[in-house]
Amino acid sequence: MATPTDERSALLSEIGLDKQNDATLGRVLATGRIGRAEDGPDGRMHARIRIPPDELVFEPSVLVLPHGGDVDLELINDDQNTHCALLPNNGDYQFIWLVNHSRGTATLNLDGPGYYWYSSPTGNDEGRGLTGAIVVLGDVPPEARLDRPPQPRP
Amino acid sequence: MTDTAEPYVDAGHAVDNASLALVPGNAPPVATTVTYDRILRARSEPQNWLTYYGAYDGQRYSALDQINTGNVRRLKPEWVFQCGAVGLEAGATTYAFEAAPVVVDGVMFVTGWDGWAWALDAATGQELWRHKHAIPFDVSLCCGNVNRGVAVAHGKVFYVTQNAHILALDAATGKRVWDKTYGDVRAGESATVAPLIIKDKVIVGSSGGEFGVRGHLDAFDIETGEHAWRCYTVPKPGEPGSDTWAADGEAWTRGGANCWLTGTYDPELNLLYVGTGNPAPDFDGEVRPGDNLYTDSLVAVDPDTGQIRFHYQYNPHDVWDYDSISEHILFDLDGRKALAHFDKNGYCFILDRTNGDLIRVFPFVDRITWGEISPEGQVTAKVYPDKEGEPVHFWPGPAGGKEWTHAAYSPKTGLLYCPVQDVGATATRRRREFKEGIPYWGAGVAVDLSDALGSVTAFDPATGREAWRWRNETPMCSSVLATAGDLVFAGAPTGEFNALDARTGELLWQFQCGSGHHSSPTTYSIDGRQYIAVPSGWGGWIEGFNPGMLGAPHGAALFAFALPD
Numbered sequence: 001m002a003t004p005t006d007e008r009s010a011l012l013s014e015i016g017l018d019k020q021n022d023a024t025l026g027r028v029l030a031t032g033r034i035g036r037a038e039d040g041p042d043g044r045m046h047a048r049i050r051i052p053p054d055e056l057v058f059e060p061s062v063l064v065l066p067h068g069g070d071v072d073l074e075l076i077n078d079d080q081n082t083h084c085a086l087l088p089n090n091g092d093y094q095f096i097w098l099v100n101h102s103r104g105t106a107t108l109n110l111d112g113p114g115y116y117w118y119s120s121p122t123g124n125d126e127g128r129g130l131t132g133a134i135v136v137l138g139d140v141p142p143e144a145r146l147d148r149p150p151q152p153r154p
Numbered sequence: 155m156t157d158t159a160e161p162y163v164d165a166g167h168a169v170d171n172a173s174l175a176l177v178p179g180n181a182p183p184v185a186t187t188v189t190y191d192r193i194l195r196a197r198s199e200p201q202n203w204l205t206y207y208g209a210y211d212g213q214r215y216s217a218l219d220q221i222n223t224g225n226v227r228r229l230k231p232e233w234v235f236q237c238g239a240v241g242l243e244a245g246a247t248t249y250a251f252e253a254a255p256v257v258v259d260g261v262m263f264v265t266g267w268d269g270w271a272w273a274l275d276a277a278t279g280q281e282l283w284r285h286k287h288a289i290p291f292d293v294s295l296c297c298g299n300v301n302r303g304v305a306v307a308h309g310k311v312f313y314v315t316q317n318a319h320i321l322a323l324d325a326a327t328g329k330r331v332w333d334k335t336y337g338d339v340r341a342g343e344s345a346t347v348a349p350l351i352i353k354d355k356v357i358v359g360s361s362g363g364e365f366g367v368r369g370h371l372d373a374f375d376i377e378t379g380e381h382a383w384r385c386y387t388v389p390k391p392g393e394p395g396s397d398t399w400a401a402d403g404e405a406w407t408r409g410g411a412n413c414w415l416t417g418t419y420d421p422e423l424n425l426l427y428v429g430t431g432n433p434a435p436d437f438d439g440e441v442r443p444g445d446n447l448y449t450d451s452l453v454a455v456d457p458d459t460g461q462i463r464f465h466y467q468y469n470p471h472d473v474w475d476y477d478s479i480s481e482h483i484l485f486d487l488d489g490r491k492a493l494a495h496f497d498k499n500g501y502c503f504i505l506d507r508t509n510g511d512l513i514r515v516f517p518f519v520d521r522i523t524w525g526e527i528s529p530e531g532q533v534t535a536k537v538y539p540d541k542e543g544e545p546v547h548f549w550p551g552p553a554g555g556k557e558w559t560h561a562a563y564s565p566k567t568g569l570l571y572c573p574v575q576d577v578g579a580t581a582t583r584r585r586r587e588f589k590e591g592i593p594y595w596g597a598g599v600a601v602d603l604s605d606a607l608g609s610v611t612a613f614d615p616a617t618g619r620e621a622w623r624w625r626n627e628t629p630m631c632s633s634v635l636a637t638a639g640d641l642v643f644a645g646a647p648t649g650e651f652n653a654l655d656a657r658t659g660e661l662l663w664q665f666q667c668g669s670g671h672h673s674s675p676t677t678y679s680i681d682g683r684q685y686i687a688v689p690s691g692w693g694g695w696i697e698g699f700n701p702g703m704l705g706a707p708h709g710a711a712l713f714a715f716a717l718p719d
């Protein structure tokens with residue numbers, strides 16, 4: 001039976017899918033919070049992502065960008081273990097080590113629309129929960145769209 | 155900050171992943187002297203593989219003959235380049251290594267899946283630079299996370315991305331020079347084609363024919379990326395060919411005809427020969443009455459303007475998913491400018507490339523039940539999914555007697571060499587409402603899991619007669635390469651890379667690459683030493699062309715072979 005959206009968080013918590021070593025060994029991906037990046041006046045975006053203690057999750061675990069382009073990230077590891085981040089970026093992945101109680105930055109350039117996964121590629125951080133998503137909203141430029149009448153969508 | 159109140163350790167700023175791989179980040183500036191004129195004369199420099207097919211004619215033939223029938227048994231792997239998956243990628247289980255390595259004066263330029271492009275030292279395999287375009291995880295891909303290669307000219311490397319961008323990179327550094335979007339991912343469009351340079355333009359086609367889009371070619375200025383023209387391959391109402399679509403319907407708006415493979419080019423005629431894809435929905439023809447131009451066709455395009463000069467439709471009103479995207483090999487036949495095209499429908503067409511007139515048509519696969527084509531080119535459909543819910547079995551299946559993987563032509567032997575897939579399928583028409591971005595097939599389709607065969611078969615284009623056949627126990631799903639060493643190279647789904655005698659089909663040599671082949675081998679030489687390069691990485695639309703091998707090992711390796719020093 002399908003679960004209504006407003007019960008999802010409660011049910012995740014009740015079953016123990018949103019924490020470490022409870023229902024499962026790790027935390028089911030993308031069960032953390034959703035956050036929005038700030039859009040600067042110059043179109044450059046900014047966001048902060050944290051790794052809270054003993055949760056093995058990026059918070060927000062789903063970061064939403066209002067459009068494609070450049071985003072400046074502040075990455076904070078509040079955990080008592082070392083992690084890292086391998087982030088999508090046009091040109092090459094961006095990598096940063098995040099030792100215990102550290103703060104770093106990353107600059108990403110991403111196309112929209114669509115979404116991307118990123119992760120902490122050390123041990124099995126990725127499977128335990130340290131896999132986050134970056135969602136980019138928007139549409140492709142008008143000149144790239146098909147010359148046809150508007151079409152129905154799902 | 156945590157409650158420890160201690161200042162954070164400074165983790166610094168994130169760095170390029172390549173900086174952690176001893177990648178130098180630069181390559182010799184070999185591409186600065188690659189011009190249109192040089193690509194025109196690509197045959198005169200066989201040490202290089204300058205463009206997707208090796209030359210504009212699409213023959214996939216090399217005049218190199220150091221490796222030949224007499225010594226090929228001594229061929230050894232010289233180096234291997236590998237790149238596995240990183241994190242969660244689109245089509246995580248369907249990625250394939252499909253590219254044709256392009257080589258310019260000792261530097262190899264090649265693409266992988268998921269936005270990868272590399273420059274390699276073609277003598278050693280050392281990675282010189284990499285470029286990784288970030289590809290959305292949720293991009294629409296009918297047939298896997300794939301890319302077929304690059305174009306190189308004017309100091310730049312051009313390639314497309316799965317989210318329908320075309321990129322121009324600095325060929326010496328791999329850094330982006332310009333980036334243009336030419337497809338709508340919200341409509342289900344994507345891009346997989348290797349670009350083609352013609353004069354001052356770089357030309358690409360769109361993918362997405364299984365999502366009900368409207369196919370198109372696009373041309374961009376090499377230097378600036380400025381959009382030069384777009385050629386839609388499904389006409390709007392009132393345009394030439396629009397009478398092959400219902401006058402009052404919406405079918406044309408989602409008609410398909412995507413050009414997802416690189417075209418060939420005749421500079422004397424100034425014509426670009428491009429094959430177009432299936433109509434949409436693939437199998438439900440009732441919602442799109444008519445011949446549905448220019449689906450499943452050859453379109454001869456003026457590369458300066460994007461105008462279609464003439465066409466030849468191989469599958470009028472296709473209901474079997476018989477894209478005609480496959481290459482058009484240009485060659486001379488008894489003094490006549492001809493072209494050869496192996497269609498998914500199981501027939502090889504020899505056309506006059508000055509006007510599209512049919513010269514000859516003949517079957518190239520044993521089992522053809524969907525219908526037949528007369529020697530005059532008359533198409534008669536016999537078996538097709540026209541009744542809702544009623545399964546219909548036909549040969550060849552929707553991947554065709556040959557899919558995108560390329561045939562070759564040797565001017566030395568005068569033979570065409572074709573990788574053959576002899577596999578059938580069952581389609582059951584299931585009408586569905588069109589919704590943008592959702593697959594639009596109009597059927598449930600199951601390709602035969604067993605009783606599937608393959609071969610590399612040689613044909614004489616002057617007669618249509620089969621010259622020889624090298625049989626394989628499973629469909630052959632990789633491009634073949636013909637050389638002046640009287641060899642035909644062809645990779646198998648089971649991982650073997652094979653060298654056949656071009657005159658007899660005898661198997662002379664093979665090497666197990668560890669993963670199946672679904673790519674285009676090329677050849678080049680450095681300091682007088684000939685190499686054969688082949689990407690090995692099984693994947694893509696396996697359930698379409700060879701479902702009996704769905705469980706075969708994946709991989710991501712590029713092998714270069716040479717004779718011992």
